[in-house]
Each structure stands twice: as structure tokens, then as C-alpha cells.
Amino acid sequence: MVLRGIQGMVDPKLYGSVGYDPEEVSGFAFGVGIERICMLKYGIDDLRLFFENDLRFIKQF
Amino acid sequence: MAGIRIERNLKVLKVTLNWIKEFLNTDRLDTLDAVEMAEMLTMSGTEVEKVEQVGSRFDRIVIGQIKSFIRHPDADKLLLCRVDSGSGELSIVCGASNFKEGDRVALALEGATKGPFKIKTINIRGEYSEGMMCSEAELGLSSESEGIMILGSDCPIGADFAGAVGLDDVVFDLEITPNRPDCLSIIGIAREISAVTGHELIIPGFDIDRKTGTDRDLIIKIEDTGLCPRYSAMVFEDIPAKDSPMWLKNRLILCGIRPIGLIVDITNYIMLETGQPLHAFDRDLLSSNKIIVRRARKGEEIRTIDDSVRKLEEDALLITDEEKAIALAGIMGGKDAEISSNTKNILLESANFYGPSIMNTSQKIGLRSEASNRFEKKIDPELTVFALERFNQLLTKITGCTNKNGIYDSYNRTNRQRDLVLSTENVEKVLGQSVGKKKISDILSSLGIKNKIKGDALEVKVPSFRFEDLEREIDLIEEVARIYGYNNIISRPTILSKNRGRYSKGQSNIKNIRNMLADCGLNEVINYSFIGLDEFRETMLDEEEDYKKYIEILNPINEDFRIMRTLLLPSLLGTVKNNINRNTKDIAIFEISKVFVDEGKELPGEPQKLGILLSGKAEQKSWMEEERDFDFFDLKGIVENITGRFYPRPEVKITEKEYRFFHPGISGDLLINNIKTGILGRVHPLIIENMEIDQDTYYGEIDLDVFNENITGLKTYEKISAFPAIDIDLAIVIDENIKNDDILNEIKKSGSSILRSIRLFDIYRGEQVEQGKKSMAYSLSFREDDRTLKDTEVEIIVNRIIESLEKKFNARLRT
Numbered sequence: 027m028v029l030r031g032i033q034g035m036v037d038p039k040l041y042g043s044v045g046y047d048p049e050e051v052s053g054f055a056f057g058v059g060i061e062r063i064c065m066l067k068y069g070i071d072d073l074r075l076f077f078e079n080d081l082r083f084i085k086q087f
Numbered sequence: 088m089a090g091i092r093i094e095r096n097l098k099v100l101k102v103t104l105n106w107i108k109e110f111l112n113t114d115r116l117d118t119l120d121a122v123e124m125a126e127m128l129t130m131s132g133t134e135v136e137k138v139e140q141v142g143s144r145f146d147r148i149v150i151g152q153i154k155s156f157i158r159h160p161d162a163d164k165l166l167l168c169r170v171d172s173g174s175g176e177l178s179i180v181c182g183a184s185n186f187k188e189g190d191r192v193a194l195a196l197e198g199a200t201k202g203p204f205k206i207k208t209i210n211i212r213g214e215y216s217e218g219m220m221c222s223e224a225e226l227g228l229s230s231e232s233e234g235i236m237i238l239g240s241d242c243p244i245g246a247d248f249a250g251a252v253g254l255d256d257v258v259f260d261l262e263i264t265p266n267r268p269d270c271l272s273i274i275g276i277a278r279e280i281s282a283v284t285g286h287e288l289i290i291p292g293f294d295i296d297r298k299t300g301t302d303r304d305l306i307i308k309i310e311d312t313g314l315c316p317r318y319s320a321m322v323f324e325d326i327p328a329k330d331s332p333m334w335l336k337n338r339l340i341l342c343g344i345r346p347i348g349l350i351v352d353i354t355n356y357i358m359l360e361t362g363q364p365l366h367a368f369d370r371d372l373l374s375s376n377k378i379i380v381r382r383a384r385k386g387e388e389i390r391t392i393d394d395s396v397r398k399l400e401e402d403a404l405l406i407t408d409e410e411k412a413i414a415l416a417g418i419m420g421g422k423d424a425e426i427s428s429n430t431k432n433i434l435l436e437s438a439n440f441y442g443p444s445i446m447n448t449s450q451k452i453g454l455r456s457e458a459s460n461r462f463e464k465k466i467d468p469e470l471t472v473f474a475l476e477r478f479n480q481l482l483t484k485i486t487g488c489t490n491k492n493g494i495y496d497s498y499n500r501t502n503r504q505r506d507l508v509l510s511t512e513n514v515e516k517v518l519g520q521s522v523g524k525k526k527i528s529d530i531l532s533s534l535g536i537k538n539k540i541k542g543d544a545l546e547v548k549v550p551s552f553r554f555e556d557l558e559r560e561i562d563l564i565e566e567v568a569r570i571y572g573y574n575n576i577i578s579r580p581t582i583l584s585k586n587r588g589r590y591s592k593g594q595s596n597i598k599n600i601r602n603m604l605a606d607c608g609l610n611e612v613i614n615y616s617f618i619g620l621d622e623f624r625e626t627m628l629d630e631e632e633d634y635k636k637y638i639e640i641l642n643p644i645n646e647d648f649r650i651m652r653t654l655l656l657p658s659l660l661g662t663v664k665n666n667i668n669r670n671t672k673d674i675a676i677f678e679i680s681k682v683f684v685d686e687g688k689e690l691p692g693e694p695q696k697l698g699i700l701l702s703g704k705a706e707q708k709s710w711m712e713e714e715r716d717f718d719f720f721d722l723k724g725i726v727e728n729i730t731g732r733f734y735p736r737p738e739v740k741i742t743e744k745e746y747r748f749f750h751p752g753i754s755g756d757l758l759i760n761n762i763k764t765g766i767l768g769r770v771h772p773l774i775i776e777n778m779e780i781d782q783d784t785y786y787g788e789i790d791l792d793v794f795n796e797n798i799t800g801l802k803t804y805e806k807i808s809a810f811p812a813i814d815i816d817l818a819i820v821i822d823e824n825i826k827n828d829d830i831l832n833e834i835k836k837s838g839s840s841i842l843r844s845i846r847l848f849d850i851y852r853g854e855q856v857e858q859g860k861k862s863m864a865y866s867l868s869f870r871e872d873d874r875t876l877k878d879t880e881v882e883i884i885v886n887r888i889i890e891s892l893e894k895k896f897n898a899r900l901r902t
Binding site: 085 | 568669
């Protein structure tokens with residue numbers, strides 16, 4: 027399974043709109059689908075199970 | 088021989104390793120593994136989705152030569168051939184007949200795979216066939232083909248088929264981010280590989296005569312230079328009719344483009360290689376020697392080469408001759424000047440169009456192409472001439488035809504010079520570590536970015552092909568970071584702020600409710616906030632004042648996601664149905680989510696709701712218990728439990744209120760301390776029937792915002808009496824329609840302060856009481872805090888209770 031997320035340097039343009047000084051602060055951000063981590067932890071091989079509300083699945087947790 | 092599917096997925100860029108290698112100094116490149124290269128590309132920001140060794144699909148297929156053939160002695164339609172495999176002659180039975188002695192063919196030897204089958208020696212009507220001569224379709228090189236594939240006489244007999252025809256290659260599927268249109272090409276990717284591997288990028292130079300926009304042979308008139316900054320063109324005459332060579336076709340196929348004919352194939356090839364879309368017009372179908380680039384007139388139409396008539400708006404850009412539209416600029420060519428197998432003379436267009444305009448038109452008419460996909464991302468206008476030169480070179484190589492007229496070029500040049508200063512100090516500040524100015528300079532140079540070290544900074548000239556995305560110093564720092572390698576930046580533990588976040592009261596309550604319900608054996612589900620209009624109507628929400636004002640989605644994915652739900656019930660019923668279909672019938676679930684109600688304001692109301700649904704059996708039959716269906720009291724009990732957890736001594740009441748989606752008479756409002764906090768009921772039998780759920784289903788929905796807002800007061804200690812209580816049991820016969828709640832209220836009213844608790848312990852219907860009545864048995868507990876009660880005082884109170892019940896409900900004491 028491929029664990030895919032995104033990561034990168036925060037564009038300084040964004041700081042302006044939230045009131046930080048881009049000269050002062052810089053940052054890196056990353057994000058990964060929470061289901062992916064859950065899949066790794068419990069050995070789940072199909073992402074769709076998270077969206078089906080199948081009680082045979084839900085009851086296992 | 089699994090087929091190579093020709094797919095045009097514009098999100099994926101396919102490039103081949105051998106093609107890329109043509110632009111790299113490859114001395115050491117052979118030592119670099121394709122998978123390793125893919126990893127390096129991904130780590131530097133060009134995501135590789137797939138790497139495929141295409142050659143392995145053609146294992147055990149070699150170039151064979153047909154030596155002789157005769158008719159199969161026992162089958163009219165089969166030929167019996169002797170084929171030289173390079174390592175001995177084989178006998179092959181073949182159904183096709185499109186060959187002659189001496190032809191070279193793709194010969195699948197014993198052991199080659201064809202789909203799920205392996206080629207082996209078989210006996211066909213008394214003759215052995217020791218292999219198979221393949222058609223293009225069988226090789227997966229086209230979707231259909233007639234006869235077997237005949238190869239060029241330059242293919243060496245006995246050689247590996249894949250290697251001989253350019254299929255022994257590695258294909259990378261790449262996802263290119265929208266800010267890097269320069270990477271939508273073989274050369275662009277070669278440049279990235281050059282930067283990460285250190286292999287030198289080699290781009291060929293040319294020397295072709297250039298002409299300006301006006302010439303007696305070709306006049307280019309651009310009416311709107313804003314939408315078309317540059318239009319370059321070349322004219323080729325007397326192009327010999329030839330097929331595309333095998334290697335060219337195969338490269339296109341590997342990159343997901345279907346070969347069509349020599350000229351179109353070369354334009355596509357050059358587009359893939361340089362990133363510059365080209366378009367060839369049949370010169371003889373143009374009305375004059377004048378090309379006009381202009382906006383469409385209102386209602387103007389063009390028939391594009393896919394044979395659709397496109398009606399245009401005035402903001403669309405057209406390429407026209409003096410009489411007619413010949414192309415929808417940057418998107419697709421027109422039928423009226425399309426090249427065909429008879430075309431001898433062409434006008435080759437290599438232009439630059441304004442990205443947002445191309446995107447706009449392409450979206451409006453719903454047509455995206457390889458060309459529009461590139462233009463809309465703003466490609467470099469400096470590319471046009473280079474692409475023409477590459478085309479010329481390739482056409483000459485294949486056909487011997489050379490251009491005599493030079494390049495026509497109308498270029499409304501805008502300033503694409505940008506000088507930036509990159510300070511090494513800022514690189515260190517952002518990356519958290521020093522990179523060294525020599526290293527920084529090398530990284531930028533490897534990406535084709537000219538720079539000069541000056542003191543502790545670099546003076547950088549942004550190249551034209553990166554003009555759109557390298558605007559600021561920080562953009563250069565990003566380049567340094569990704570090529571230096573994010574993985575090579577030393578990890579350090581982060582020191583986070585000491586102000587830890589915490590849940591608000593409301594959030595923490597919801598978290599607790601969630602845990603409580605799970606502990607009660609309910610399962611949490613999560614549904615989409617969208618439902619279909621059908622579900623909405625099926626649950627009769629359109630007839631309920633509080634729930635009928637929904638928000639509609641502007642562009643729903645499909646009909647099942649058309650509106651935002653105003654009540655959680657429809658989704659939860661959907662969950663029930665799906666589970667019943669999978670044979671899970673006993674269901675106790677809840678969902679916590681916002682619903683959306685149109686309140687006539689700019690934004691919809693978004694109250695947070697808790698929906699609880701019980702359906703099927705509460706208990707299975709076991710050695711100690713009888714089976715039991717869920718009932719209203721299970722639901723009520725859950726609600727009381729939750730309320731009691733957060734409200735000190737709450738007064739929980741259910742008052743009757745009709746809702747169209749609930750069973751008449753088993754439908755009410757939930758009041759906590761006299762504030763309406765939710766609804767409870769049994770789901771209407773018609774809904775259950777329509778949805779084919781076919782079992783009693785109970786539903787309650789609590790407004791969590793109201794629930795949380797009204798939690799007040801503290802629990803205070805109530806003194807424990809040292810004196811004994813007197814318990815009295817009381818059974819009354821009463822009309823069926825009188826509710827327990829009302830009886831309890833009446834008992835409390837006449838019970839005075841010494842009545843401390845009431846418990847309904849039995850309901851009886853049957854032989855002992857008359858039709859239409861029921862017997863209700865209560866246990867009453869009396870106590871005084873400061874003394875022992877006398878039996879007689881209790882008796883007086885009990886009698887008073889009985890009297891009032893008789894009066895109020897026509898009840899009768901059961902004896």
C-alpha cells in the first residue's frame with residue numbers, strides 16, 4: 027500500500043492573510059488522510075470500508 | 088503480450104526513459120536504476136505514480152523471417168510457413184496471408200505469454216506449429232489490425248522484438264503540479280533528472296533562417312496580441328507520403344497517444360518532447376497566404392477535427408484564413424483545413440496563446456486536449472521556434488524533405504526578464520541549516536537558472552521557462568530545498584508552544600456522549616451530509632415545517648447527493664437498509680453531525696444533532712432471556728441516561744407531538760426542564776415499508792446545541808432520612824388511551840410531600856380486565872425525614888390518590 031500525504035513549505039503569501047509577518051515566521055506543513063494511518067494500524071486493506079457504515083466492520087472497533 | 092492501453096488521461100504525463108536519455112549526457116546514466124530515478128524525482132517534487140518496464144511484456148518474442156510457405160494440406164484457410172527465428176527454422180501455422188517470402192515478423196516463441204496463455208508447440212490438423220506470428224492487435228499495439236505485423240527490413244533476424252522496434256523501454260507515469268508547465272515535456276523532465284542526478288542536460292541548437300511576421304509567402308496577422316503573444320509558423324512543401332517509422336509510433340503509444348499518420352505523429356512527438364503544441368494545416372486547403380488570429384464573432388461556429396460543430400462566444404480565439412475558421416486556437420484544429428493522407432504541403436503552426444483564455448473556452452465548450460492542457464498552464468513563448476526547429480529536423484531525418492522558407496514569426500514580446508537576489512542567510516533561516524553558497528549556486532545552475540555569487544548572496548536571472556513560478560526569493564529557496572533534498576535536512580525535535588489546546592465544554596460533552604453511547608452498545612456511523620431529493624421526500628420531510636427548508640447543492644456529483652440533510656433520519660435509515668441487505672438486522676446506531684437548514688439568511692443554520700436509531704431485536708433468545716424487539720422505552724432510557732449524566736436532577740418529559748415521519752401516537756417532543764431539546768418516536772410504518780426495512784424502528788434526535796446551552800445548576804446533597812419508609816403497591820384499571828406520564832403527574836399532585844418515589848412495575852391486559860382497559864401497578868414509597876410515619880397517615884394519602892384517579896381518569900382500584 028502506498029501511503030500518500032502532502033507536505034511542503036507554507037507560501038509566505040498565506041501569512042499576510044492571517045496577520046503574521048512573513049519576514050518573521052516560516053513554516054512547513056504536512057497532511058495525510060487519517061484513514062490511511064488507521065489502515066496501517068489495523069491492517070485494513072480497503073479504504074471504502076470507512077464510508078460504508080457496515081456494522082460488521084464498525085463493531086470490530 | 089498484455090496490450091498497451093492507449094489512454095489519454097490528461098492528469099498523467101507519460102515519459103519514457105530512452106527518450107529522456109537522448110537529452111542527457113548518459114555516460115554514467117546506465118548505472119542508475121529506473122526505480123531509483125523515480126524515487127529521486129518523487130522526492131524532488133515530481134511525483135512518479137508508476138514505473139513500468141514495458142519490454143518485459145514482449146518476453147520470448149523475436150524478429151523472424153518468413154522463408155517459405157505452402158497451403159496447409161488439411162485446412163483451406165491456413166498457411167504452413169517456415170520461419171527463421173535466428174536460431175533455427177520453425178514450422179508455423181498461420182491464419183493470415185498478408186505476407187510474402189522474406190518478410191520480417193514478430194515471432195512469439197514457445198514460452199511467450201499471450202494474455203493468460205503461454206505459447207507452446209501445438210498440432211493443428213496434423214501439422215505442428217512451433218510458435219506464432221503476431222498481429223499488431225495481439226501485441227497490444229493497436230486495438231484492431233488485419234493480418235500479422237510486417238516489420239521493416241532493418242530489423243535484425245533473431246533479435247529481441249521489443250529492442251528492435253523501440254519498445255524495450257521504461258515508462259514513468261508522472262503527476263505534474265499546475266505551477267510547472269515546463270515539466271509537461273520530455274525535455275522538462277530531463278532537466279529535473281539532470282538536477283537530481285548530476286547528468287548534464289544537452290539541448291540541441293539550430294540555425295534556421297528567421298523571418299518576421301510579414302513576408303510575401305505568408306502573412307501572419309494577430310488581431311488580439313493579448314490572447315496570442317506569439318505566432319510562429321513554417322511551410323513545408325512536397326512532403327513524401329510515408330508511414331511513421333515503427334520507433335516513432337511506439338514512442339507515441341508508450342506515452343499514451345495514438346499514431347495517426349506521419350505529419351500528425353511528428354507534431355505530437357514534438358509536443359511531447361518540447362511541451363509546445365504544434366498544429367499542421369493542409370496548405371492547399373487555405374484560401375490565401377494569410378493567417379489571421381482573431382476572436383470569434385457572436386454565434387460563429389467551427390467544425391473541429393473530431394467532427395463536432397462548436398458554437399462559440401465572442402471571447403473564444405480562432406485561427407482563420409481570409410475565408411474561414413481553420414482552428415479553435417490552442418484547443419483543436421478545424422475540419423476545413425485538416426491534413427489527410429493526400430496532404431503534400433503543410434503550414435505548421437507553433438503559437439503561444441494566453442492560458443486563462445484557453446482554459447475559459449475549453450471549459451465553456453467542454454473540450455480539453457493535450458494542447459489546451461498545456462496552454463492553460465501558461466507555457467513559455469520562447470518555445471515556439473525551438474519546436475519548429477525540432478519538427479524540421481525530425482521530418483528531414485524521416486523523409487529527407489527540408490524546409491526552404493525559414494521560420495515566420497510574429498512575436499509581441501513582453502518583458503520576461505526577472506532578476507532576483509538570493510541571500511545564503513535567508514536559505515539558512517528558512518531551511519534551518521546552512522547549505523553553502525557554492526552548493527546553492529550549483530543547484531540553481533543544474534535547473535537551468537543562471538546565477539552569480541556575489542558576497543554572501545547570489546544574483547539570479549530567472550529563465551523564461553520558469554518566469555511564471557519563480558517570482559520571489561522564497562521560490563528560489565524552495566528550489567534549493569527540493570533539490571538539496573528534504574530528506575537531507577537534519578531532523579530536530581520541534582519545541583511547541585506551552586499553551587496546550589483543550590476541548591470547549593460543548594466539545595467535551597459531545598465526546599462524553601459518544602463514549603456513553605458506545606458503552607451502551609450502540610455503534611457510531613458517519614454518513615455524508617448530502618442526501619437525494621427522493622430520500623428527502625420518502626421520509627416526508629417536505630411536509631414538515633421544521634425540516635422542509637433545505638439547501639440545494641449547485642453542482643451535485645449525482646442525484647443521491649443533491650441536497651443537504653435537515654434531519655439525520657434519512658441517512659440513518661439508509662444505513663439500516665444497507666446493513667439489512669448484508670444480513671445485519673439488529674441495529675443500534677447513532678450519528679453526531681450538523682444538519683443544514685435554510686433560514687432565509689445569507690448562510691444556513693447549522694445546528695449539531697445527535698441521531699439515535701434502534702431497529703430489530705434488543706435481545707436475542709438465550710438460555711436466560713427471551714428474545715425481545717427494541718421498543719420506545721429502550722430509546723427513552725438512552726435519552727434519560729444521557730440527560731442524567733449532564734443535568735443535575737433533570738425533569739425529562741415527552742409530550743405528544745405529531746411528526747409525519749413518526750407513527751401517529753408514538754411521536755413526541757423531548758423536553759428537558761421544559762425546554763424542547765429533541766424529538767422521539769417510532770418511524771412511520773409507511774416509510775419502513777417503502778424502504779423495505781420491515782421491522783419496527785425507533786428514532787430520536789437531540790439538538791446538541793440546545794442540550795449543551797441549557798445545562799445549569801449543581802447537584803446538591805439531599806439529606807438521607809434515618810427513618811424507615813412505608814411502601815404501598817397500588818393497581819388500577821384504566822382506559823387504554825391514558826398515558827403513564829399523566830397518571831404519574833396525578834399521583835404526584837395528590838401524594839403530598841411524604842410521597843418520595845413512584846415506580847410502574849406492571850402493565851396487564853387480558854382476561855382479568857375488560858376490553859379497552861389496562862391494569863397499571865405502581866409501587867409508592869412514603870417517608871418523612873424527621874419521624875417514623877404512621878400507617879394511618881399513609882392510608883389517608885393513598886385514599887386521596889385513589890379518589891383523584893377515579894375522578895380524573897375514571898380509574899378503578901383493582902382488587
